[in-house]
Every structure is written in C-alpha cells, then in structure tokens.
Amino acid sequence: MGKLKFSASVSLDGFSAGPDQSRDNPLGVGGRALHEWAFATRTFHEMQGQEGGETGVDDEQAGAWSHDTGATIMGRNMFGPIRGDWGDEAWNGWWGDDPPYHTPVFVLTHHAREPVEMQGGTTFHFVTDGIEAALERAREAAGGLEVSIGGGAATVRQYLRARLVDEMRIHVMPVLLGGGERLLDDIGGAIDDFELVELVSSRAAAHFTYRRRGEE
Amino acid sequence: MGKLKFSASVSLDGFSAGPDQSRDNPLGVGGRALHEWAFATRTFHEMQGQEGGETGVDDEQAGAWSHDTGATIMGRNMFGPIRGDWGDEAWNGWWGDDPPYHTPVFVLTHHAREPVEMQGGTTFHFVTDGIEAALERAREAAGGLEVSIGGGAATVRQYLRARLVDEMRIHVMPVLLGGGERLLDDIGGAIDDFELVELVSSRAAAHFTYRRRGEE
Numbered sequence: 417m418g419k420l421k422f423s424a425s426v427s428l429d430g431f432s433a434g435p436d437q438s439r440d441n442p443l444g445v446g447g448r449a450l451h452e453w454a455f456a457t458r459t460f461h462e463m464q465g466q467e468g469g470e471t472g473v474d475d476e477q478a479g480a481w482s483h484d485t486g487a488t489i490m491g492r493n494m495f496g497p498i499r500g501d502w503g504d505e506a507w508n509g510w511w512g513d514d515p516p517y518h519t520p521v522f523v524l525t526h527h528a529r530e531p532v533e534m535q536g537g538t539t540f541h542f543v544t545d546g547i548e549a550a551l552e553r554a555r556e557a558a559g560g561l562e563v564s565i566g567g568g569a570a571t572v573r574q575y576l577r578a579r580l581v582d583e584m585r586i587h588v589m590p591v592l593l594g595g596g597e598r599l600l601d602d603i604g605g606a607i608d609d610f611e612l613v614e615l616v617s618s619r620a621a622a623h624f625t626y627r628r629r630g631e632e
Numbered sequence: 633m634g635k636l637k638f639s640a641s642v643s644l645d646g647f648s649a650g651p652d653q654s655r656d657n658p659l660g661v662g663g664r665a666l667h668e669w670a671f672a673t674r675t676f677h678e679m680q681g682q683e684g685g686e687t688g689v690d691d692e693q694a695g696a697w698s699h700d701t702g703a704t705i706m707g708r709n710m711f712g713p714i715r716g717d718w719g720d721e722a723w724n725g726w727w728g729d730d731p732p733y734h735t736p737v738f739v740l741t742h743h744a745r746e747p748v749e750m751q752g753g754t755t756f757h758f759v760t761d762g763i764e765a766a767l768e769r770a771r772e773a774a775g776g777l778e779v780s781i782g783g784g785a786a787t788v789r790q791y792l793r794a795r796l797v798d799e800m801r802i803h804v805m806p807v808l809l810g811g812g813e814r815l816l817d818d819i820g821g822a823i824d825d826f827e828l829v830e831l832v833s834s835r836a837a838a839h840f841t842y843r844r845r846g847e848e
Contacts (some may be wrong), residue, residue: 576732600645604810614833619831622833624644
C-alpha cells in the first residue's frame with residue numbers, strides 16, 4: 417500500500433504560508449520566499465521544462481520524491497480561492513493547462529464536481545466524503561506508488577491528526593514571516609509518531625526528514 | 633559599545649520551552665531535549681569542568697560566543713520560579729554556587745533586591761527600571777565585551793520588539809513539543825532588521841545565525 421507523505425516549507429517562525437492569503441497572493445504576504453530554496457534547483461527547472469538549475473543538497477531534496485508519487489491530495493483552499501459551490505466551474509487551479517502534478521489529484525471539498533482532465537497527466541477529482549475516502553481513492557489511483565499531500569497546511573494537519581502520514585519532509589527557511597498559517601499547530605500526540613531520519617542543510621534551507629516509527 | 637546578542641534553541645514547531653514549566657521542570661515538559669545538541673559538545677563539557685566532548689559544527693556553535701561575553705541579562709522567570717517579592721531571599725538561581733555565566737548577570741524584576749555574589753565571577757544584579765536600563769548597566773559592566781540575553785523567550789522578545797538586538801543564533805532541533813512558549817511570536821516588524829549570515833547543520837540541529845542589517 418503506497419505510503420502517504422508530504423513535503424512542506426516553513427519559515428523559521430513556523431509558518432507555511434504568509435498572512436493575508438488571497439487570489440492575488442495565494443501563498444500569503446512573503447509566502448513565496450518559503451520556496452526559494454527549490455526554485456534554483458535542477459529538479460524545479462525540469463518541472464518547468466527549463467534547462468539548467470543547481471544540483472546538490474537542495475536539488476536532492478526537491479527530487480527525492482518526484483518519481484515515486486502516483487497520486488496527490490490537496491485541500492480546497494490550495495486548489496483555488498473560490499468558496500462555496502463551484503459556480504460556472506471555470507476555475508481549474510492556479511497552475512495553467514499543464515499543472516506540475518502529472519498524477520490524479522484528489523481535491524477535498526464539500527461541493528461535488530465532475531473530474532477535470534488537464535494536460536500532462538493531471539486530472540482533478542473532487543472528493544466530498546472526507547480525508548479517509550480521499551486517501552483510499554488516491555491509493556487506488558496511485559497503483560502501488562506513493563500518495564503525496566500537496567497541501568495546504570490545514571489539510572496536512574488533518575492527516576497528521578488522523579495518524580495517517582508515513583513520511584514528512586520539512587524545509588525550514590531562514591525567513592521570518594511574523595504571521596500566517598502554522599504547519600504544525602494543534603496536531604496533538606501525532607508528534608510522537610515520527611523519528612528523524614535525516615537532517616541536512618544548504619545555505620538556503622535546513623531539511624528535516626521524518627518517518628513513522630517502525631516503518632522502513 | 634558591546635553588541636547585544638542571544639542564542640536560543642527552538643523546536644521545529646517554534647517553541648523555546650515546553651508546556652507546563654514549573655520548579656521541577658524549568659524548561660517545561662520535553663524542553664530539555666531542545667538543548668541536547670549542546671550537551672555533547674566539548675564546550676559544554678568544559679563549562680561543566682569535564683574532560684572530552686565532541687568537536688565539529690555543534691561545538692563551534694556552542695563556543696562561538698563564550699569568550700566575547702562580558703555581561704548577561706535574563707528575565708525574572710529564567711532566574712527562578714518565585715513570583716512577587718523575594719521573601720527570605722534564599723533563591724539564588726537554578727545553577728548552584730558556581731553558575732555557568734561567569735559574568736555580571738542583570739535580572740529583570742519588579743522587586744528590588746541587593747546584588748548576590750556567587751562563585752566563579754557570577755554576580756546577580758536586580759534591575760527594576762526596565763530593559764533599557766538593564767542593557768545600559770550590562771554594557772557598562774561588560775567593559776567593551778558583548779552582552780548576552782540569557783533568556784527566557786519573553787525577555788528575548790522584549791529586546792527584539794525594542795529593536796535592540798544586534799545578533800542572534802537560533803538552533804532548530806528536530807523535536808516537536810506541540811506546545812509551550814514560542815520564541816519568535818509577536819515581534820512585529822523587528823523581523824525585518826536581520827539578515828542571515830550563516831546556516832549550518834549537524835545531525836543534531838540546524839543553526840541559523842542572523843545579524844542586524846548594516847552591521848559587521
């Protein structure tokens with residue numbers, strides 16, 4: 417059964433998105449800086465169809481899971497800024513016609529919608545019956561590969577609280593946002609489930625990798 | 633004029649002390665784990681009058697400031713668990729007869745008390761007229777050396793908010809405490825004062841060093 421994992425960047429003060437998230441500023445004020453460590457990497461360049469990019473610690477982190485992921489889960493707020501029902505259904509995510517997932521993506525929502533097939537292998541499925549149902553469908557779709565939680569923080573926390581996460585990579589940036597959404601707040605005893613398996617850093621970020629105790 | 637600096641260990645979820653601090657548990661539940669990175673170092677062994685200890689990244693961090701510090705400032709709660717007036721004045725800190733400071737230590741308090749001279753060069757002075765007065769007195773006492781904020785988090789935040797800190801080292805441990813006291817909460821625009829000058833890690837911790845912009 418494919419493992420459930422996530423990779424998230426946080427500021428040194430613990431925020432995975434800045435304050436005042438909006439359609440114009442989906443990562444919140446200052447939130448883009450959380451991902452700077454990845455933008456320079458060869459892996460990210462490849463994802464964007466570009467040449468070049470840096471190798472090394474950050475690139476290893478960015479690429480660690482890129483070939484193991486068979487399905488993605490994300491929260492409604494990560495998929496888009498629309499609240500309530502889907503209206504004219506014109507919103508197909510932030511990522512243009514060819515989103516960077518290249519897998520089935522299961523969007524958690526209270527509002528049913530037909531699947532939307534994008535270019536490049538990404539199809540958005542809308543799941544209205546909760547996180548466990550979404551995980552079950554994602555695992556089926558992943559066909560033995562792993563399932564990644566794309567975000568955002570609220571979705572990650574739901575899966576942590578439900579004790580369903582097998583592995584997590586947390587990238588701490590030397591950035592202070594001073595406000596926003598905290599990744600690891602209010603997850604209760606779930607914190608005891610994990611052991612550190614790696615801690616490495618570049619000049620850009622410190623990368624912490626955890627695995628559920630007792631798993632390989 | 634001697635720089636004002638502090639060094640603090642935080643959990644990955646941003647806490648510099650665990651929940652439920654008490655006389656028996658001054659670092660809060662789980663808080664001792666925040667300092668594990670330092671305990672193994674040669675510098676820490678020397679502070680304890682012991683042989684041995686590890687060298688390397690963590691030891692460089694632990695020893696970085698040990699010879700530059702001429703005075704220390706700490707909050708009342710770091711000095712001890714007693715609240716209100718000093719009563720019989722029997723409390724002389726958590727650290728025994730020979731505290732590890734070996735400098736004058738200025739304790740912020742609302743309750744006046746005569747200085748207490750300990751062994752090894754540590755004298756506790758009690759300052760009742762605020763953080764700026766304490767800093768002025770500490771700088772005089774430091775005689776050109778630097779002034780260190782010993783803690784706790786509330787005291788660090790007061791100096792950050794007042795824009796008085798010149799340099800800070802933040803040691804992020806791969807520990808999740810799930811609650812406690814946050815180091816970098818509610819410091820407002822002070823976060824913009826600093827630039828990263830170093831980010832290094834060992835297997836034990838990631839060490840972030842910041843300096844006030846424009847300073848050497």
